[in-house]
Amino acid sequence: MNKRRVKKIILMLLDIASFYVAMWLAYLIKYDQMKAIPPELTVSLFKVITVIVGLKFVTLLVLKMYSKIWRFAGITELIDVVVACGIGTAVSMGMLFMISRQPEFDHILVPRSILVMAFMMDVAFVGGSRFLYRLFFHVSPKEVRRHQLKKRTLIYGAGQAGVMILKEINTQGHSEFSPIGFMDDDLSKKGQKLHGLSIFGGKEDLIKTAIKEEVEAIIIAMPSASDQERKAVINAAKETGAKVSILPKVYDLIDEASAVSKIRPVEIEDLLGREEVKLDTDMISGYVKNQVVLVTGGGGSIGSELCRQIARYKPSKLVILDIYENNAYDIQMELKRNFPDLNLSVVIASVRDRLRLEKLFQTHKPNVVFHAAAHKHVPLMEASPEEAIKNNVYGTQNVIEVSDQFGVKRFVLISTDKAVNPTNVMGASKRICEMLVQSYASVSRGTEYGAVRFGNVLGSNGSVIPLFKKQIQAGGPVTVTHPDIIRYFMTIPEAARLVVQAGGLAQKGEIFVLDMGEPVKIDTLARDLIRLSGLEPSVDIEIKYTGLRPGEKLYEELLMSEEGLGETEFEKIFIARPMTLPYEELSMKVGELAKYFEDADALVTAMKKVVPTFKTPEEINTAFKEA
Structure with a gap:
């Protein structure tokens, strides 16, 4: 018994x-x-x-x-x-x-x-x-010893969510947290008791309380608070030296049996404090619903999120094209699981292969194309510039021309802020892609073209955040190229939503620029991640400066000086003034780049003739430091 x-x-x-x-x-x-x-x-x-x-x-x-x-x-x-x-x-x-x-x-x-x-x-x-x-x-x-092994925890949020967290922690014997009190923005609660635990105050009391009560962990339980409110609390919490965790937003908790199971570490995305993108669902439905949509590079970070967003608007078919089968398989399985009624086709192919593209377009007859396939790693493309031209430039040219050939209604290029006054091969190749879109729009027989330009995407393949996390888990050091380097950031879902929204505006080769908010120092990001892990920068985890990589500049821009910036009907989407160049002339210049594939230096020189704003990193960085 x-x-x-x-x-x-x-x-x-x-x-x-x-x-x-x-x-x-x-x-x-x-x-x-x-x-x-x-x-x-x-x-x-x-x-x-x-x-x-x-x-x-x-x-x-x-x-x-x-x-x-x-x-x-x-x-x-x-x-x-x-x-x-x-x-x-x-x-x-x-x-x-x-x-x-x-x-x-x-x-x-x-x-x-x-x-x-x-x-x-x-x-x-x-x-x-x-x-x-x-x-x-x-x-x-036995129980006293068990609690002594747990982290002394403050719950920030003395409301329904905070009480729910407390109860579940007390119920689940395996939880790592041992709650010792609450904090709350409502200062009228200060000094009161909630379920036997004291409410110590708000943000201004957080550091003092954390030191006095020897707090080891903080759980932010504010699921209905705005992004800005959560950001303010996170900024205060990360200065305490405690490990900071957060309860997701209200809509992420719906239908979940346990709130404690949804507690997660605070991410850099939470520190951005960017409000949710409000989409014009009618506009998106108007050009996506009941249409055949093709996403090239659909297995990548941005491409896969585009597929998730597009699937919500019920296209008649979603076609994913990717050269990397593992990524394609992952998003295929996910979409089948989450959207069982979605008509989905996954094609393993390269955008470099013109004949393969023509066969794909003939078979699936896409109405809308989102072109996300590209090589994007700056140092790798510096070492192999010919691959950037083959894949990014010629691949994009193939998709642009085949889209028009088969009567695609709308084509949207995914571009990058590195295309603005580029200092590296990857950025220059993406600027050529933008120019191809702008130029071809004037000769198209009916396809509406556009490009969407934005900065770094948090958590995307090759982004700095996953690298920092791995380095912190390994005990350091965390490597930063330069103490002054800054970048624009947004989350993957936000970027994808804005791309889908901007796609509804594309007509004549416009370049849409997404509102990236304020630029952030990479050094600050690294230090924040270390603090949010409950560690102290330069004490528990070393920060090592490794020097700028080939082709890297200290800052990124979203506009070139000759581009004007106009508003659209959406507050986070702006439009750059179109710059036209006869397509026949541009196509000829682009075609000549293939002559220099055996000589990397000559190829870079030839690219500078196509992209006059292509400069060396030293020129840009020197001007930035002097400014």
Whole structure:
């Protein structure tokens, strides 16, 4: 017989004994002593009490009072005890009333005051036995040692979410957290108690409280707060030296059984504090719904998120093209699982292969094309510039021309801020792609062309954040190329949503520039990530400056000086003034680049003739430092 079954039997015997004791005590209280009980009430008294005890015990069984885990009992469980004892008493009263109406049992009498007093003692005895067990459990040496091994934790948010987190932590013995108090932005709560824990104050008291209470972890439980509010709390929390975790937003918690299981480490995305993108769903539905949509590079970071966003708008078919089969397979399985009704086709192919593209377009007849396929790693393309031309430039040219050849309605190029005044081969190749889009739009027979330009995407393949995380987990050092290097950042979902939105505006080769917010120092990102891990930069984790990589500049731009910036109807999407160059002339210049594939230096020189703004990193970085 296992321990739990033994405990349940012991609890049952205690309850039966408690019911008996409660009944006899009720009689003693009412009549002072047993001899004072009126003779007419003593007829079959023991049998009557036994029946009442039996009815109460059965009531507890029916209400599953022995299926609860009482070592974590709280106010909810106390209410359950009161309700169960009340129902048991009511059933007893009803049963006695029914019996007393029968002539042969009219002598059985139990005063209602006895039953009421017994009820109150039932609650005290039944509830008391359970809460004494809880008290014993929490003060036992084993439990004390268990709590000592856990992280002393502050819960930021003394509301419904914070209470939910506290209860679940107390219920789950395996949790790493040991809550010692709350913090909350509502300063009127300061000094009050919530479920026995103090509310210490708000953001301004966080560092002082963390030091005084020796806090090792902070859980931010503000699922309904705005991004800016959450960002302010995170910024305060990361200065405490504690490990910071966060509860997702309200809509991420829907239909989830456990909030504690959804607690996650704070990410850099949370520190950006960027509000959610509000989409014009009517516009998007107008050009995506019931259309065949092709996403090249659909297995990559941006491409796969584009596929997720597009799938929500119910295209008649979604076609994913990617040269890397593992990525393509991953997004295929995910979409099949999350969108079982989606008509999905996955094609393994290269955008370099013109004949393969023509066959694909002939077979699937796409109406909308999002072109995300590209080589994007700056240092790798510096070492292999011919590959950047083959894949980024010629691959894009293939997709542009084939789209027009097969009557695609809309073509959207995914571009980058590195295309603006490029200092590296990758950026220059993407600028040529933009120029091809702008130029071809004027000769197209009906396809509407556009490009979307944005900066670094947090968490994308090759981005600096995953690298920093791996380095922190390994104990450091965290490598930063230069203490002054800055970049624009946005999240993958935000970038993809804005690309889909901007796609609805594309017509004549426009370049749409996404609002990237304020630029961020990479050094600051590294230090924030270290602090959010509960460590101290330059103390627990070394930060090592490795020097700028080939082709890397200290800052990125979203516009060239000759490009104007106009507004669109969407607050986070702007439009750069189109720059036209006859397509025939541009195509000829681009075609000549192939002559220099055997000489990297000559190829870079030829690219500078196509992209006059292509400069060396030294020129750009020197100007930046002087400014």
